[in-house]
Amino acid sequence: xxxxxxxxxxxxxxxxxxxxxxxxxxxxxxxxxxxxxxxxxxxxxxxxxxxxxxxxxxxxxxxxxxxxxxxxxxxxxxxxxxxxxxxxxxxxxxxxxxxxxxxxxxxxxxxxxxxxxxxxxxxxxxxxxxxxxxxxxxxxxxxxxxxxxxxxxxxxxxxxxxxxxxxxxxxxxxxxxxxxxxxxxxxxxxxxxxxxxxxxxxxxxxxxxxxxxxxxxxxxxxxxxxxxxxxxxxxxxxxxxxxxxxxxxxxxxxxxxxxxxxxxxxxxxxxxxxxxxxxxxxxxxxxxxxxxxxxxxxxxxxxxxxxxxxxxxxxx
Numbered sequence: 001x002x003x004x005x006x007x008x009x010x011x012x013x014x015x016x017x018x019x020x021x022x023x024x025x026x027x028x029x030x031x032x033x034x035x036x037x038x039x040x041x042x043x044x045x046x047x048x049x050x051x052x053x054x055x056x057x058x059x060x061x062x063x064x065x066x067x068x069x070x071x072x073x074x075x076x077x078x079x080x081x082x083x084x085x086x087x088x089x090x091x092x093x094x095x096x097x098x099x100x101x102x103x104x105x106x107x108x109x110x111x112x113x114x115x116x117x118x119x120x121x122x123x124x125x126x127x128x129x130x131x132x133x134x135x136x137x138x139x140x141x142x143x144x145x146x147x148x149x150x151x152x153x154x155x156x157x158x159x160x161x162x163x164x165x166x167x168x169x170x171x172x173x174x175x176x177x178x179x180x181x182x183x184x185x186x187x188x189x190x191x192x193x194x195x196x197x198x199x200x201x202x203x204x205x206x207x208x209x210x211x212x213x214x215x216x217x218x219x220x221x222x223x224x225x226x227x228x229x230x231x232x233x234x235x236x237x238x239x240x241x242x243x244x245x246x247x248x249x250x251x252x253x254x255x256x257x258x259x260x261x262x263x264x265x266x267x268x269x270x271x272x273x274x275x276x277x278x279x280x281x282x283x284x285x286x287x288x289x290x291x292x293x294x295x296x297x298x299x300x301x302x303x304x305x306x307x308x309x310x311x312x313x314x315x316x
Contacts (some may be wrong), residue, residue: 010097011095011096011097011098012096012098012102013092013093013095013096014034014091014092014093014096015092016089016092018034019031019034019035019085019088019089019092020085022034022107023081023084023085023088025111026045026107026108026110026111026115026116027045027048027111027114027115027116028044028048028081028083028084028085029041029042029043029044029045029046029048029084029110029114029115030045030107030110030111030115031084031085031088032044032084032087032088032091033101033102033106033107033110034088034102034107035088035091035092035093035096036091036096036099036102037088037091038099038101038110041110041114042110042114044084045111045114045115046114048077048080048115049114049115049118049119049122051073051076052073052119052122053122055069055073056122056126056130059131060130060131060154060156063154065293065294065312065314066152067296067311067312128155129155129156130154130155130156131152131153131154131155132152132153132155132170132290133150133151133152133153133296134150134151134153134170134173134179134180134289135148135150135151136148136149136150136178136179136180137301138178138179138271138272138274139261139265139266139268139271139274140178140180140181140259140260140261140264140274140275140276141168141180141181141182141259141260141261142219142234142260142261142267143219143221143232143234143260144168144231144232144260144315144316145180145292145295145315146267146298146310147267147268147271147301148298148299148300148301148307149295149297149298149310150295150296150297150298151180151292151293151294151295151296151315152292152293152294152295152296153170153289153290153291153292153293154290154291154293155289155290156290157290157291158285158288158290158291162186162187163183163186163255163288164183164186164229165183165184165185165186165189165226165227165229166182166183166184166226166227166229166230166231167182167183167229167291167316168180168181168182168183168291168292168315168316169181169182169183169255169257169288169289169290169291169292170288170289170290170291170292171257171283171287171288171289172287172288172289176272176275177275177280178259178274178275178276180292181257181258181259181276181277181283182231182257182258182259182260183255183257184198184200184205184226184256184257184258185198185200185250185255185256186255187250187252187253187254187255188249188250188252189201189249189250190202190247190248190249190250191245191247191248191250191256192245192246192247193243193245193258193278194244195243195244196235196243196262196263198256198258199247200226200227203227205224205225205226206225207222207223207224207225207233207235208222208223208225209222210222210223210232218236218265218267219234219235219236219261219263219265219267220235220236220237221233221234222234231260231316232260233260233261233262234260234261234263235262235263236263236265243278245277245278248282250282251282253284253285253286254282254283254284254285255277255282255283255284255285255288256277256282256283257277257282257283258276258277258278259274259275259276261274264276268301268302292315293314293315294312294313294314294315295310295312295313295315296311297311298310298311
């Protein structure tokens with residue numbers, strides 16, 4: 001009497017090459033889906049997304065420079081990917097019975113909804129609500145920020161609090177206007193400017209020399225004190241700037257912004273002289289996008305070489 005053979009379904013061997021490719025392209029969980037572990041694969045992908053979101057939340061709270069943690073996360077990602085591919089490899093079988101979800105369309109859907117979709121949503125939320133990057137191609141904020149710097153700024157810094165005198169701010173992009181300037185006067189202040197010298201509430205802001213000015217440089221660093229806030233500005237001994245702003249009281253939600261490069265001296269060939277509130281008047285709060293935090297990247301515009309020593313510098 002012959003034994004009855006039960007038909008379990010179509011078989012197709014699992015191969016290491018396809019497993020690795022799916023793990024690389026669709027998240028580490030897709031390697032598990034390929035060998036029949038659907039629930040485990042979905043869970044692994046979602047856990048990876050959770051780690052990314054925890055990193056974003058931690059950064060938004062602690063304000064650390066993210067380069068080193070991102071390197072750690074990258075190494076962790078490689079480790080997780082390798083571990084999961086190795087784990088899924090142990091389930092490879094030549095007589096693998098195909099499941100309903102072993103189909104390219106289903107693989108694409110799993111990758112989309114458990115990996116790429118959440119990853120893109122997290123990145124978009126981070127870019128629009130938490131953090132931003134802006135490239136500086138002007139000399140307005142010399143010496144702290146120079147042309148070629150890419151600034152990482154915090155969009156949440158001024159939520160729930162007012163901008164203080166002396167804080168640098170990132171502005172919405174507009175042609176011929178610097179995207180980073182410094183607030184020297186805030187709403188309800190009375191401000192005037194005599195050349196390069198701001199006067200806030202009838203008090204001239206004091207500048208103290210930071211470095212000897214006996215040589216032939218174009219710009220010299222000075223420390224300016226603004227009602228307890230101190231920051232470095234640059235002035236020129238060889239340039240006269242005839243800028244007179246009569247006394248004016250700032251309205252609610254208005255800020256008077258100046259370039260740290262007080263004489264508005266261009267440092268690059270063909271650069272338009274940096275402009276600030278001496279040229280276009282006070283700026284409304286709605287035009288301010290956030291607070292610069294770090295130099296995320298920096299390339300010398302003349303040599304196209306990376307300025308590694310500037311990456312990670314904290315701004316104030």
